[in-house]
Amino acid sequence: MKLYKLTLAALLLLAFPLSASAQTTLRIFTGGQQRPDVMRKIADEYQKKNPNVKVEVEVGGATSEAQQQYLSTVLSSKDSVLDVILIDVIRPAQWAAQGWAEPLDSYLGADKAKIMAQYLKAYADADQVNGKLIALPYFADSQFLYYRKDLLEKYKRPVPKTWDEMMDTAKAIMDGEKNSNLQGFSTAGAPIEGTVCTYLVPLWGAGGELTREGKLNLDAPQAREPFQLYGRMKQSGVLPKNIAEIPTDRIRIDMQAGNLVFGMTWSYVWNRLENDADSKVKGKIGVTTLPHDPGGKSATCIGGWQLAVSAFSKNKAETVKFARWLSSPEVSKMQAILASHMPVFPSVYKDPEVLKANPWFSEALLVVEGAKSRPVTAQYPQVSDVIRSNMNAYLAGTKTTDVALGDMKSRLTPLFR
Amino acid sequence: MTETSIVKHKDLSERTLGILLLLPAALLLLVIVVYPIATLFWNSLHSADPNNPQAEELFVGLDNYTRAFVDDRFWNSTLKTVLYVVVTVPGALLVGLGLALLANQPFRVKWPVRLGLLLPWALPLVFAGLIFRWFFEYKTGVVNDWLAALGMEPPQWLSDPTLAFWAICIAITWKASSFMALMLLAGLQTIPRSLYEAAEVDGATSWQQFVEITLPMLRPAIFVALIFRTITAVQTFDIPYAMTGGGPGDATETLAMYINKMTLDFLDFGYGSALAALMFLISMVATSGYLRYTRRSAARSGE
Amino acid sequence: MNWTRSKIIWIAAAIIVVNGFFPAVWILLTSFKTETELLQVPITYLPQAATLDNYIAAFTAQPILRFMWNSVVVAGLSTALCVLVSALAAYALTRLKLPHRNLIMSLLLAVAMFPLISLMVPLFKLMRELGLLNTYLALILPYTVLSMPICTLVMASFFQDIPSDLEAAAMIDGCSRVGALFKIVVPLSAPGVFTAAILAFVNAWDEFLLALTMMNRVNMRTLSVGITLYQGEFAFPWPLISAALIVAIVPICILIAVFQERVVGGLTAGGVKG
Numbered sequence: 001m002k003l004y005k006l007t008l009a010a011l012l013l014l015a016f017p018l019s020a021s022a023q024t025t026l027r028i029f030t031g032g033q034q035r036p037d038v039m040r041k042i043a044d045e046y047q048k049k050n051p052n053v054k055v056e057v058e059v060g061g062a063t064s065e066a067q068q069q070y071l072s073t074v075l076s077s078k079d080s081v082l083d084v085i086l087i088d089v090i091r092p093a094q095w096a097a098q099g100w101a102e103p104l105d106s107y108l109g110a111d112k113a114k115i116m117a118q119y120l121k122a123y124a125d126a127d128q129v130n131g132k133l134i135a136l137p138y139f140a141d142s143q144f145l146y147y148r149k150d151l152l153e154k155y156k157r158p159v160p161k162t163w164d165e166m167m168d169t170a171k172a173i174m175d176g177e178k179n180s181n182l183q184g185f186s187t188a189g190a191p192i193e194g195t196v197c198t199y200l201v202p203l204w205g206a207g208g209e210l211t212r213e214g215k216l217n218l219d220a221p222q223a224r225e226p227f228q229l230y231g232r233m234k235q236s237g238v239l240p241k242n243i244a245e246i247p248t249d250r251i252r253i254d255m256q257a258g259n260l261v262f263g264m265t266w267s268y269v270w271n272r273l274e275n276d277a278d279s280k281v282k283g284k285i286g287v288t289t290l291p292h293d294p295g296g297k298s299a300t301c302i303g304g305w306q307l308a309v310s311a312f313s314k315n316k317a318e319t320v321k322f323a324r325w326l327s328s329p330e331v332s333k334m335q336a337i338l339a340s341h342m343p344v345f346p347s348v349y350k351d352p353e354v355l356k357a358n359p360w361f362s363e364a365l366l367v368v369e370g371a372k373s374r375p376v377t378a379q380y381p382q383v384s385d386v387i388r389s390n391m392n393a394y395l396a397g398t399k400t401t402d403v404a405l406g407d408m409k410s411r412l413t414p415l416f417r
Numbered sequence: 418m419t420e421t422s423i424v425k426h427k428d429l430s431e432r433t434l435g436i437l438l439l440l441p442a443a444l445l446l447l448v449i450v451v452y453p454i455a456t457l458f459w460n461s462l463h464s465a466d467p468n469n470p471q472a473e474e475l476f477v478g479l480d481n482y483t484r485a486f487v488d489d490r491f492w493n494s495t496l497k498t499v500l501y502v503v504v505t506v507p508g509a510l511l512v513g514l515g516l517a518l519l520a521n522q523p524f525r526v527k528w529p530v531r532l533g534l535l536l537p538w539a540l541p542l543v544f545a546g547l548i549f550r551w552f553f554e555y556k557t558g559v560v561n562d563w564l565a566a567l568g569m570e571p572p573q574w575l576s577d578p579t580l581a582f583w584a585i586c587i588a589i590t591w592k593a594s595s596f597m598a599l600m601l602l603a604g605l606q607t608i609p610r611s612l613y614e615a616a617e618v619d620g621a622t623s624w625q626q627f628v629e630i631t632l633p634m635l636r637p638a639i640f641v642a643l644i645f646r647t648i649t650a651v652q653t654f655d656i657p658y659a660m661t662g663g664g665p666g667d668a669t670e671t672l673a674m675y676i677n678k679m680t681l682d683f684l685d686f687g688y689g690s691a692l693a694a695l696m697f698l699i700s701m702v703a704t705s706g707y708l709r710y711t712r713r714s715a716a717r718s719g720e
Numbered sequence: 721m722n723w724t725r726s727k728i729i730w731i732a733a734a735i736i737v738v739n740g741f742f743p744a745v746w747i748l749l750t751s752f753k754t755e756t757e758l759l760q761v762p763i764t765y766l767p768q769a770a771t772l773d774n775y776i777a778a779f780t781a782q783p784i785l786r787f788m789w790n791s792v793v794v795a796g797l798s799t800a801l802c803v804l805v806s807a808l809a810a811y812a813l814t815r816l817k818l819p820h821r822n823l824i825m826s827l828l829l830a831v832a833m834f835p836l837i838s839l840m841v842p843l844f845k846l847m848r849e850l851g852l853l854n855t856y857l858a859l860i861l862p863y864t865v866l867s868m869p870i871c872t873l874v875m876a877s878f879f880q881d882i883p884s885d886l887e888a889a890a891m892i893d894g895c896s897r898v899g900a901l902f903k904i905v906v907p908l909s910a911p912g913v914f915t916a917a918i919l920a921f922v923n924a925w926d927e928f929l930l931a932l933t934m935m936n937r938v939n940m941r942t943l944s945v946g947i948t949l950y951q952g953e954f955a956f957p958w959p960l961i962s963a964a965l966i967v968a969i970v971p972i973c974i975l976i977a978v979f980q981e982r983v984v985g986g987l988t989a990g991g992v993k994g
Contacts, residue, residue: 191667
């Protein structure tokens with residue numbers, strides 16, 4: 001009987017949805033990893049300035065995948081529960097095609113060009129699909145080459161500019177240190193989103209492109225370059241044997257334990273290496289642009305998160321106002337100081353308070369300015385799937401360069417018609 | 418033939434009672450699943466234009482189904498799924514039966530054993546997958562630590578298609594045998610002790626007792642367990658998803674993983690629904706053997 | 721003879737316990753370790769410097785007790801509902817003369833054959849139309865239905881074996897048919913009912929996708945979704961997640977252990993063996 005009463009009480013207590021209030025309530029969706037606590041602080045700030053608005057922060061699944069599972073369901077049902085949604089930089093094209101994001105051009109009006117010019121160019125580009133503004137940049141991210149300053153100094157090696165220099169240096173240090181746990185270079189190799197960049201970065205660094213004028217460009221000789229590069233690295237033992245099992249965070253873990261000379265990974269790693277109590281490499285880490293081919297130019301993948309206004313929001317005017325404030329230099333600065341999120345405005349990188357909190361941002365700006373977008377297409381998830389699974393199969397040794405590249409071509413061709 | 422005449426002349430009310438008793442279940446089914454399943458079939462006959470997904474979905478007839486027939490990835494993932502079924506259903510049955518027999522020993526304190534049976538089942542699937550991925554990790558996994566201790570060269574379990582397949586099978590079997598054992602243990606507990614006592618008096622060995630008493634008495638429980646294990650095995654998703662993400666390449670990808678990708682990643686609800694309907698067919702085929710058996714035995718007992 | 725018997729029992733116990741407990745114990749040990757310790761090669765088994773920090777973090781980083789309460793409510797109520805509804809259905813299907821019994825049984829089974837993932841969008845729409853999003857019913861109803869096929873089948877296979885004389889005797893004593901179901905059939909099938917209940921409970925306790933989709937408020941999350949919130953986009957802090965997992969598993973274990981010893985032990989002892 002107790003159970004029965006308890007049950008009834010629980011049902012009564014929780015069958016009630018939140019009561020409606022006189023204010024405008026805006027709901028913003030953020031992933032668990034994009035510092036919802038900081039988002040809350042920022043939202044509080046907004047509420048102070050706009051007493052008629054109440055902001056609710058909804059925290060979705062921790063990984064980009066879990067968030068997408070949820071968002072796909074909610075948005076396919078044209079549900080109006082969310083107003084602003086933080087989306088991955090790879091998503092605007094898909095969101096535009098699905099009609100999930102409210103185009104923002106009309107809200108910006110004549111100022112659009114002027115406003116967009118203030119952002120880092122890569123983001124201004126990534127958020128506009130076929131001339132329509134789909135989202136506003138929130139914070140930036142990109143891949144860097146992390147390296148062990150102390151080991152390079154010990155072996156009197158310069159910071160490598162090309163892949164071959166990096167391989168030589170890594171090999172020399174591995175041979176010199178005689179530590180069987182020390183690995184030369186690591187990057188994402190598991191069949192995950194990051195592995196797309198594992199293919200694209202050396203391709204770009206060799207002067208190649210995945211697409212040229214909207215057509216697949218994998219017949220170019222540079223398309224083989226990434227495979228051959230990793231093949232050489234694997235052979236020389238610079239790459240971990242289990243590279244095909246390496247997810248993104250493993251690179252940070254190995255670096256932090258002092259087991260890695262070079263690592264290609266995202267900006268979040270810097271803080272962990274410098275601030276975690278258990279880091280063995282505090283003060284020993286340098287960050288620079290990723291290597292390239294002798295004739296090519298360094299390139300990197302952009303990451304980061306964008307603010308999309310839901311097309312199903314019932315408060316579009318208020319929502320856009322909020323989103324525009326979130327995508328302002330003021331908030332970019334708050335994020336940089338509170339969460340070490342990389343700003344989306346070049347100007348903010350030079351702010352003394354930001355630099356005091358993140359001294360390495362002075363170097364980071366250079367890298368981010370050279371960052372490129374992954375292919376912008378409504379069918380990006382399919383494109384990503386083809387690239388990552390073939391790269392992964394090659395790294396695992398189950399496909400040769402010819403087979404992996406051939407499969408990539410035949411599966412990507414229908415997606416770029 | 419034991420039915421009494423009282424029951425017989427109450428036939429009509431018995432039917433009404435039966436319908437009344439089935440009503441709650443039927444209502445729940447109607448509200449919760451009939452509409453989604455109807456939507457699924459409806460979707461499977463429609464397709465959105467990938468270049469203009471906002472437009473009204475077009476009726477495409479069976480196009481989504483014919484598309485599956487020429488889709489290599491559908492066949493590959495189906496083949497993998499069938500292999501997982503073929504390995505893990507009997508595997509889990511054998512291990513589960515063993516565990517259930519062991520657990521049915523007269524322990525004075527039952528709960529540690531009961532917990533040992535339950536823990537694999539109680540560990541959420543996704544985390545079971547992640548834990549096993551960790552066990553099979555190249556450098557920090559326990560399995561390779563043991564192999565190294567035995568002086569063997571540690572393999573890269575998860576980047577070799579064959580080894581990855583077996584690693585996944587081990588994880589699934591571990592998780593599913595717990596479910597099997599639970600079902601079978603319940604069956605074992607209803608076998609009256611007197612049957613064994615009588616057999617012992619007749620001088621039957623324990624093997625004979627097992628074959629003559631335990632197995633036949635367990636048969637209904639085994640069949641129910643097998644049906645559900647098979648249905649779940651056809652839907653294998655979380656463990657390979659967590660352990661390999663389908664890799665290397667898409668060597669360990671199951672049909673459920675492909676459906677998941679097609680639906681929520683690629684947002685192709687039409688084709689995703691057709692694949693789900695095909696999976697339903699596979700489940701039907703895989704379980705029809707058991708169903709035919711139950712129907713036969715039901716017919717026998719109904720005589 | 722006696723000696724070998726107790727030896728067999730000990731070995732049996734050891735096998736089950738090691739097989740079942742190993743990953744759980746591994747998680748338990750991990751929950752006392754630091755992340756640094758996990759990076760060590762060769763790996764360690766026992767924590768080198770045991771710490772409770774992970775448990776402190778597990779309780780402070782997310783409202784885990786709230787998650788647990790949600791899970792208990794959802795799993796508990798859906799189990800109760802499922803067992804009740806399934807018991808009625810199983811009784812009707814096994815002990816009453818009904819036309820199309822097998823058809824009904826097959827239809828029920830067919831429900832289990834659809835992958836949940838492809839029913840997600842319509843289910844979400846349905847729950848929205850019913851206004852149930854972010855209420856416990858949004859999970860209780862689907863969980864009840866999801867476990868109904870297996871619960872019905874499990875109980876049906878037990879109900880089948882109960883001699884009809886017992887039931888007839890009870891009815892002659894003035895018991896109604898439904899009364900006989902709950903006074904005779906269900907108690908005699910205690911192991912089956914108990915198994916059905918565990919299956920339904922654990923199914924609900926583990927379920928992830930529905931829980932992620934139907935409950936989007938943090939304070940309505942269930943444990944299986946809640947635990948994943950401890951991870952980052954890239955980072956997977958095993959020690960912290962292990963602590964959270966232990967917190968999540970322990971109550972279900974205690975619950976089942978107590979239930980098993982007290983309730984079912986009593987019922988079976990009084991029922992079949994007596």
